[in-house]
Amino acid sequence: MYKANGYEKVLCIRADNMGDVIMASPAFRALKETFGSKITLLTSNAGSIIAPYIECVDDVMVVDLPWVQSKSTDNATLEALANDLKQKSFDAAVIFTVYSQSALPAAMLAFMAGIPVRLAYARENPYQLLTHWIPDPEPYEMIRHQVERDLELVKHIGAETTKKRLALNIQETDREILTTVLANMDIDIRKPFIVLHPGVSEEKRQYPVEHWIETGRALAQQYQMPILVSGSAAEKQLAGHIAAEIGQSATSVAGIFTIGAFICLIEKASLLISVNTGTIHIAAATQTPMIVLYAQTNPQHTPWNCQHRILEFSVPEHLRSRNMVIRHVTETLYADYVAYPLPKEILAETDLLISAGLPGRTTPAFL
Incomplete structure (x- = not known):
């Protein structure tokens, strides 16, 4: 399902605000350290401003998606985005969410883009939208810090790091x-x-x-x-x-x-x-x-x-x-x-x- 040497090109979808992107960065680091992945971050305009200061992010795609709190994106833009993602030939898409969000709109986008591995938490059965469905226990069984939640997500495909602190690359x-x-x-x-x-x-x-x-x-x-x-x-x-x-x-x-x-x-x-x-x-x-x-x-x-x-x-x-x-x-x-x-x-x-x-x-x- 993925290349023998790991996930070479990984799309990380965190389409929210700056703080959400910062908290997801240890999980990005785990992917980078484990697989040597090229990490592309798909995020909002609000989230993108911090991306240049996250060392393990190699590329950024900026779009305000209609299923998060942002300016709405029309159908044509979403179709163009799916085509753009398809052209980039990602090996995997990892969708980061808080427990109150649904990952399935982003999963549909990754599915349309033909990304072969699609990982996310989901409360409902995603069927073919996710290849790696992690049933979401939060918040009804437990509540973890967002950093822990994100690290546990990527751990399901074998990505781990011992460097779990947040870090920004200051110039x-x-x-x-x-x-x-x-x-x-x-x-x-x-x-x-x-x-x-x-x-x-x-x-x-x-x-x-x-x-x-x-x-x-x-x-x-x-x-x-x-x-x-x-x-x-x-x-x-x-x-x-x-x-x-x-x-x-x-x-x-x-x-x-x-x-x-x-x-x-x-x-x-x-x-x-x-x-x-x-x-x-x-x-x-x-x-x-x-x-x-x-x-x-x-x-x-x-x-x-x-x-x-x-x-x-x-x-x-x-x-x-x-x-x-x-x-x-x-x-x-x-x-x-x-x-x-x-x-x-x-x-x-x-x-x-x-x-x-x-x-x-x-x-x-x-x-």
């Missing part, structure tokens, strides 16, 4: 860009600073603006260090408002960095405080200590293999998903209401991180 030019940009804002990259990241892609994961402001003021007063409020270009107004209300110690850096320079910003930060979004997975890759204000959406997506603290809060009823798999998790795991964490709780967790000592960062960085 020295990106570090130079960061240093220059911050120097122009009178911020010395050699001195400690805290990053606040309030922006989210979904309203249900928002943490109240007034709490961000109060937290920033308290951090600035207690630790006497710059507070940088980060975000995308679309989040400039939010970040600017929060920074202005915190006061002179805070600066908005939203929308001013390339993704590479932003990775370096997170790498250099003494501490990241963020909602659960792609930024926390960047921080996990750079081993930056963090506090995550974690909306109770998907327990698979906590920071992986790094020093962190999590403060959870309930998703408002009117913003909860209609997906019945997600609703099952909400009703069983998140049945009890949890209020937004207060700024004083964030300060307490910050103190605990400092007391524990920060790997690669000395405690005096905070003092």
Whole structure:
């Protein structure tokens, strides 16, 4: 079914956001290390921005597929994509999903492209759509971290790695860009600073603006260090408002960095405080200590293999998903209401991180 020396050309389908791609990267690494595969990543525009920093990805195909949260793709585009995939003669397609997603639309795409080996989790019987069907036990029997879920998937075709940490391939030019940009804002990259990241892609994961402001003021007063409020270009107004209300110690850096320079910003930060979004997975890759204000959406997506603290809060009823798999998790795991964490709780967790000592960062960085 596949070449004697393994899967030479593998299509990895992870059509979601940046954080999802980062969490799948140890599984990409397992394929690369085990088979020496050329890894082609099929992902969305949102996911593609991180691909150049994942060392084991050799090629990227970018398309916003209609079965994930993105701009819809018309039939003609999908037909052209299937033909393009067919021309590339992949040996295998590996479809990565969270437990609430169906892999079968992507499996149909791979089937139409004539890819001979098609691997994915599926709750329903896929029949011929998948050659390697892994019945999905999540979330009804267990819930694994997304990294573990993805590694277990590729293990079914013999791919394994001992290097399970997240990693991003940072370029020295990106570090130079960061240093220059911050120097122009009178911020010395050699001195400690805290990053606040309030922006989210979904309203249900928002943490109240007034709490961000109060937290920033308290951090600035207690630790006497710059507070940088980060975000995308679309989040400039939010970040600017929060920074202005915190006061002179805070600066908005939203929308001013390339993704590479932003990775370096997170790498250099003494501490990241963020909602659960792609930024926390960047921080996990750079081993930056963090506090995550974690909306109770998907327990698979906590920071992986790094020093962190999590403060959870309930998703408002009117913003909860209609997906019945997600609703099952909400009703069983998140049945009890949890209020937004207060700024004083964030300060307490910050103190605990400092007391524990920060790997690669000395405690005096905070003092």
